[in-house]
Amino acid sequence: MTSTTEQLAGRRVLLVGLGDLGAEVARGLLAAGAEVTGVRRGSGAPDGVRLQRMDARDVAALAALPAEFDAAVLCVTPSAGDEAGYCDSYLAVARAFAERWREGGVERAFWVSSSAVHGQGDGVLIEDDAETAPASFR
Numbered sequence: 001m002t003s004t005t006e007q008l009a010g011r012r013v014l015l016v017g018l019g020d021l022g023a024e025v026a027r028g029l030l031a032a033g034a035e036v037t038g039v040r041r042g043s044g045a046p047d048g049v050r051l052q053r054m055d056a057r058d059v060a061a062l063a064a065l066p067a068e069f070d071a072a073v074l075c076v077t078p079s080a081g082d083e084a085g086y087c088d089s090y091l092a093v094a095r096a097f098a099e100r101w102r103e104g105g106v107e108r109a110f111w112v113s114s115s116a117v118h119g120q121g122d123g124v125l126i127e128d129d130a131e132t133a134p135a136s137f138r
Contacts, residue, residue, distance in 0.1 A: 009033030014065065014106070016056045016093060017075035018045050021112065025073055037065065057092040062100040069105065072097070075112040 011034045015026050018040040029036050030048045038049040039062075045051040054061035056076065076093050078085040090113065097109070 005032045007032075010035065011070040012066070012068070013037070014069040014072040015039070015049070015075065016072065016097065017077065017112075018049070018051075019075070019077050022073075022075040025075060025112075037069070039065070057088075057096050059096045059099045062096055065100075067105045069107070071108045071110065072101075072106045073110045073112065 008029060009032065013029050013034045013036050015022055015029070015036055016039045018026065018038045022038070022040075023046050026036050026038055026046045026049050030046065036049045037052060038045045039052050039054055039056050041053065041055055043051075043053065052065060054064070056062065056074075074093060074097060076089050078089045080086075080088070094111070
């Protein structure tokens, strides 16, 4: 069995969203030897990330990125804590990503969503089979 480092070494990974969680994912990928291209609207990225400043909701902007990646991690943050904010970020980014790479070019895509869909807000560990019962968008 190969190690994670062996599996990721030299792989080209697109990371959409470089907030707190995205930056930690980037550091882990870099430590494993992956080549990371990061997309965010703002400035700043972990050392070693090829930063592309753009709005990931914009298909035309995404077209400036390379056509092929071994994997993509979409790790965005809602623009506001209401339904419109979630649609404006999660849904809009997913649609733009799907449109940009609908003909292929990304071997695997990983979607990091909000834990708010489970309704637990007390710091409890959320398992994969946890009930989805959100009380709100936050």
